[in-house]
Amino acid sequence: MQAVLYVSHGSRVEETRKEAVACIEKAQAYVNVPLWKICYLEIASPNVEDGVEELVQKGATEIAVIPVLLLSAGHYYKDLPEEISHVQQRFPSVTFTYGKPLGVQERLVDVLVDRIEAVTDRERTSLNLLLVGRGSRKPETKRDIESIAHKLKSKTHASSVDVCYLAACSPTFEEGLETSLGREGEGTVVVPYLWFTGLLIRSMQKKIEELKAEGHSIEMTHYLQDHPGIVEALADRVNEALQNKESFPVLS
Known part of the structure; x- marks a missing residue:
């Protein structure tokens, strides 16, 4: 069963987490995958491993991991792949694929x-x-x-x-x-x-x-938040990941 795991940065500020959830929920409305979960790279919970565990318990055999990030940087190239590499050892039968940050659009x-x-x-x-x-x-x-x-x-x-x-x-x-x-x-x-x-x-x-x-x-100005253009861009990244099924990089 296909699932989607959204990975946001995480913050101690409750308003930040609420805004992230609201934006992701709006994007998810354009994704035809009913099994999905939001987790965080740091500070907030659930973390990546907890998010994966919940999806697996609900029947996930393929998980598209979506970095809720604007640009490609350390979290995309290093931190998140390390988290998934660790989780893969615990759930070797699950296939993990990797989405892309929003990037320059x-x-x-x-x-x-x-x-x-x-x-x-x-x-x-x-x-x-x-x-x-x-x-x-x-x-x-x-x-x-x-x-x-x-x-x-x-x-x-x-x-x-x-x-x-x-x-x-x-x-x-x-x-x-x-x-x-x-x-x-x-x-x-x-x-x-x-x-x-x-x-x-x-x-x-x-x-x-x-x-x-x-x-x-x-x-x-106001920050980006859940502007319709942002929601659309995030939904497109999820659907691209589901279609392209790009594997996680192999870490040395």
Whole structure:
């Protein structure tokens, strides 16, 4: 029996977990596999092994593991494959296949455009955008964020689109803010390329409010959350995984 295991990052913030569940439930409505489960890589429960165990107990013989991740980084290449490698030893008769993160897609850039338009006046044509990524030591992360920034520039009337990162990469969020605020134009719009709320979003919001209190013209868009474009993209990744049945990488 085919099953789907959604693996979200995990957070201590209850609102983050609720948002993840809500988005996944909306995507699952477009997936014709009735047996499915949500689990987490860290911090929250159930973990990956518990999620697999529950699916197996309900009759799963094939499990499509779907990383609920925006981009390919350490969790996709290392952490999740290690978890599944461990679980495979416990359930050797179960076939595990691997889905892909959402990656760089035009429709996800369109989500960012929607988020920007929600906080700006359409007549303002010289805004500076600051695209904020989570960051990773994997070089693909910077490449992907820069690609998204390039696409965002072509879809908006922004004067500039700078990029920065919250961890592991440079420029940092603080450096990005300094660069963007120093540019000529009608102010800065901070665009977080983050899926759900959490401590990072809250920290950014606090910094933006401080800058606004100091007189800076700056706004921050809503994060991606469960925008219809995001839900559609996640559902498509699940259906692709069910059709393509890509095996997990063999870890040395």
